[in-house]
Amino acid sequence: MDREQREDLARRVLAFSQADQTEVLLVDRDASLSRFTHDAIHQNVASADLSIAVRAIAEGRTGVARTNVLDEPSLRDVVARALAIARHAPADPEQPALPVGAPPPAPAEAFAEATARATPQLRAQICEDIFRAGEADGLWAAGYAATERGGITVANSNGARASFDGSDAAANVKMNGGDSSGFAEAYDTDVRRLDGTLLGAIAARKARESAHPRDVEPGPWTVILEPAAFGELFSYIADHFSALSFDEGSSFLSDGLGRTYLGENVTISDDYAQPLAPGMPFDFEGFPTKRLALVEHGVARAIVTDSYWAHKLGRENTGHALPAPNASGPQARNLVVSAGSKNAAQLVAETKRGLLVTRFWYIRTVDQKKAIVTGMTRDGTFLIEDGKVTGGVRNMRFNQSILEALRHCEFASELSRTGGYSYSIVVPAVKIENFTFSSGTGF
Amino acid sequence: MSFDSTASRALDTASARGAAYADIRFEVARTERIEARNGVVATLSDSTSRGYGIRALVDGTWGFAAASDTSDAGLDRTAARAVEIAKAGAAIARRRFGEAPPKAYADVFATPVHRDPEDVPLNDRVNLLLEAERLLHAGPQIGVGRAWIDLWRTDKYFYSTIGSKIEQSIRQTGCGLQALAVGNGDVQTRTFPGDIGLYASGGWEIVERAGLRENAQRIAEEAVALLSAPQAPSGVTDVVLGGSQVSLQIHESCGHPAELDRVMGWEANFSGVSFLELDQLDKLKYGSEIVTISIDNTMPGGMATVGYDDEGSRSVRSDIVRDGVLVGYEMSNDTARLIGRDSNACVRAESWEYVPMIRMCNLNLRPGEIPFEHLFDDVRDGIYMESNRSWSIDDHRLNFQFGCEIAWEIKNGKRGRLLKNPTYGGITPAFWNSCDAVADAASWVAWGTPNCGKGEPMQSGRTTQAASPARFRGVRVGVGYGG
Known part of the structure; x- marks a missing residue:
């Protein structure tokens, strides 16, 4: 039709x-x-x-x-x-x-x-x-x-x-x-x-280069998360930008806007017009969706609302309604994390010892307020030694606060669209210090 | 309602276009959701969805097309589309996975319903939730109270070119409560019953059994108490898990790895593979000798309880783990053929829009011999955990980490003080081999899961894992909080 x-x-x-x-x-x-x-x-x-x-x-x-x-x-x-x-x-x-x-x-x-x-x-x-x-x-x-x-x-x-x-x-x-x-x-x-x-060629190269993986010890690591890995990790704080989470106190932003929560280099927006993920310019109430800076240089600037939550909290309607009935509150549907200045290869080259992670799996929230999540690496995890990728490592489980990670990170200069069954997001690769792995696997 | 003539038209079209086998599944789904949140009705909705999905097998390769357009032209177009899709896949296939069901059935099945929810006035349904939700506000620290009811009715009509004609009317009901307490710079949640609510096949009797009003205040008080409770410890200790958490443990560490499509790599790019590889069948000591886990899609109240699955195979009972040893898988016709077995009817689709695939059956842990209270007797130092809050497991289903909403320490056989943020982790077979006691049938509950995710496009499945509380020795706890 x-x-x-x-x-x-x-x-x-x-x-x-x-x-x-x-x-x-x-x-x-x-x-x-x-x-x-x-x-x-x-x-x-x-x-x-x-x-x-x-x-x-x-x-x-x-x-x-x-x-x-x-x-x-x-x-x-x-x-x-x-x-x-x-x-x-x-x-x-x-x-x-x-x-x-x-x-x-x-x-x-x-x-x-x-x-x-x-x-x-x-x-x-x-x-x-x-x-x-x-x-x-x-x-x-x-x-x-x-x-x-x-x-x-x-x-x-x-x-x-x-x-x-x-x-x-x-x-x-x-x-x-x-x-x-x-x-x-x-x-x-x-x-x-x-x-x-x-x-196919990218995936084949990763499979080839991660063959015969070795064990590394769990603990704090410098990691470089490729966009698929970082996007999935980041998606677990998407609901913190909702007026509902903000109001009920479960968001990390609930202590108030205008405060510094993340690193000075972290800027997060919600933008349906981002060229990598062009989308719908209105919400499911038909109201125009505002292109918003949610976090600027680490400082919280905005939350997303719909007509109900704008009225309830006395805020502007930003046009982020989900289809009615919606007990989950408004949601940021077009999140973008701004890029940095160095390309991903430079971030690897500047890493003395670290892990390059292609993808995460089964991330779940362990602690909502602190944004601690756990999950596994999968499908291409590599050791970096003296600025070079030197081979594959066996997969590991992490337990990490996303907020802590975003206070000690450096973004790559290229943006990519990544996604899963419940999100679509535009992010760069990111280098994070002291990313905590808690246990390993035999594969 | 009869779809005989429309089914014939679609199946004839598929055959004429070149399908060696085809089936069509009409569904009419009616759903109602009511949710009360902080004194108001946040959701009151009623949905009807009607449509059909057609599977066509061409040259050993499946095609599937679904539509809501039931006009003759719509049926013809959708049947032709299923065949065209199958042919496109067959043209590049290096292998042929498709297998038609071997047996036709003509039958009728209906979920037993003791009290039809439609006989309960809508006002009464709404007021029950408003009252239960009001009771959650046990103090100013309760930031959010929620209470909900889901009522689902799905009528299915399955026809195939080998002569199956199966009519099923499936009724499922669920309800629950949740209290979110905020204070001390912390957020704590309690949910009842279990961690999702109580979901089962049947009617209003499930809501009555749940006891929402009777338990609301206790749940809220527990959420508030957790704000000032000490952090659960880290280390290695004995653990007793409540029944709903054992249910989740079965679901994640047995239910998913025993899906034969995962074992064969059919879910490799998304849901993952499985450590229960084919060479482990009848050999792997999955758990201790008291661990027996069985499929039963005939059990009363199960969320996966049906007469026939969505490729027309009759529901059966079969073991996956018997006396601790891996002895079976959840199978479709396609996958069963590859290991020389018959399907055990584990194929379902979320709705008419989705292709049927292997979905978790009702998968139950056999109850043990001792009463629940005696699980603590032999524990000198341990933790009792209830109600899942967080769940994560690797893509082979080995390394898991789960967290619960609430815990109590166990000292010298007695349940002691309240603990918050309990977590535990391990490796699946080692964990199940550390199980040394399962509580008896008196505490065995059919815990339904209404939202199990799998497949691409993602499908939400409904399943039940019935379980009693159980005891595990030497478990790593406190992971995520320093452990």
Whole structure:
């Protein structure tokens, strides 16, 4: 369904409502993914759906109903259900009016027709390019190539109208050897910029160079985290920038804005227009998303809000709402950590003894307030001696405060987009002193 | 509701396009979530999602396409898309993984429900949560109180080209409480029941059994007490784990590594592989002799309890670890064939939008012989931990580190003072071999997990690990806090 069709549908659904205020959110998505292992695709999938969520507010009471059945009786029913369940909720004195704003145009690069029209044959070609890159070294590949297009329309009875069409593509690979592995990933809104051969070659080199890994002792290490590793680590403080976390006291920022929490070289923003990850210029209430400096030179400057939390805390609405109903609060969806001045190779060259980490796995919060997390290294962990990478090491578990790490770090000059199933983020590689490993493994 | 004619149309289209086998799974999912937070209803939502997924097998390679468009044109387009996807994969395949199910079934299954949640007025459902949440505010240090109910109903209709026709109506219910206390420069959380709430297949009787109102004040008081409790110690000591934490331990260190697709490298780039390699089958001493862990997708109340899995295999009971020895895996038709076994029906999809894959079954630890209170008798110096707060395990499922919300020291066989921030870690087989006591069936609870992640695209799975509290000797504790 194109933008005009979605907006027309939203108008029709709004017209059915008898609530004091009504919001309609339409999400139209068609996503495909070709997943491979042992150099063959074993999960090859595509899914298409269009769903409608209706938020009805009556006398300060809110109900939300959703459906993906689009005939007129079902559309009338979803509107009626939203209002009916709203009448069972107690009134919330903090509930503001549904917001109205004028979102700016989306970044032009947010949508690529080539991605929207990608075929299973194109994804298979990316996979095959990856397979070939490992053949010479006798490595087998596991990973995926994915493409998707999505359209979002938000409209409310107060006059808000916002639509966005986006696309995205991604590929990753773990190359597997006898006693080592290597990882590479790429994300782009335009599938034509995904290079399977390059990804395969990077992952194969890492698998090759980390073969016959040696043991190193756990303890404090100087580490250089490549973007995939740093991005995953950093994602575990993303919710600290939410007004909800700030208000409930579980954020490291809860002691107040304007204070220095991190190193002087740390600047963090939320920016939907970052060229590596161009995204939606409004939130799921249809309100314009502000491009924010959250931390500048280590000093906390802002938190993200939505209409509810802006009203509750008496702050500006920054346009970071998630789809209603949302008990998790507003979220920064486009985090960017600013780059430093030296490239990653220089950071390695300046390291007397340290570890180069490709990727982390299964990071979990151990202590929310101190932002202590634990996790494992995987798929390419290397020893650095006298400024040179000298071979692979066996994987280790770390326990580390992210805040402490960001007080003793140096960023590389190149930014990369990295991600996982729950986040997308733009970060540089980073060098961190006294990063604490607590135990090892036999692989 | 019958999908007979639409199923025939889709399967005929897939066959005509070149599928050697195809199946289609229609689903109508209805979900309701209510969440009270700090005196207001933060979530009151009701969702309906209807659609279907088609699997097509071409030249030993699978294709899958899903859509919500049930028009004739939509069905034709989606069936053709599944076949086209399969052909694209087959064209570059160095191996053929696909295997059609060997047996067709025609059957009906429905979750037993003692009290239909729809018979409980919505006002009563909302008021129960508001009252329970109000009781969480036991003092000014409670910064956040939360109480929630999830009601899920999924009707599935499965058809295949070998003649299966399976209709299932699955009902699942969950509820819980959480108190977050803030003070002394610290934040502490208590959750009830267990660390996620109580989730099971069934109806409103699960909410009644949970006892939200009856336990709210105690949970909140524990959260506040933790703010001033001493830090749990670091070192090596004996540990008693509460039942929900044993459930989590089974889930992470047995449930996932025993998935045969992981063992075979099918999850290598994301969820990881497994130390339970094929040459360890019937040999590896996974745990002590009192450790028996079994699949049972027929058990009442299990979150994975169904009549048939999502590729049409009938639910069974089978052992993964018997008397401490690895004897089996969780399997699909594809993977079982590769080791010369039959599927034990462990294949499910999150919803109609997702491809079925091996998901954790109900996987239960056999209860022991002694009452829970006697687990402490033989402990001179140790820690009792309850309710998971943090969980991390490596991509081979060996090196783990878990943290709990609350702990008590054990001195000379008695439970002593409260401790905060307890953590423990180890290596999976060494840990399970250190298990020397499992509490009896009186404290055996089917702990449901509603949000187990796996696969790409990521799928959220529902599973149960039933367990009693258990005792482990010589465990490393305090990791993450100096240990």
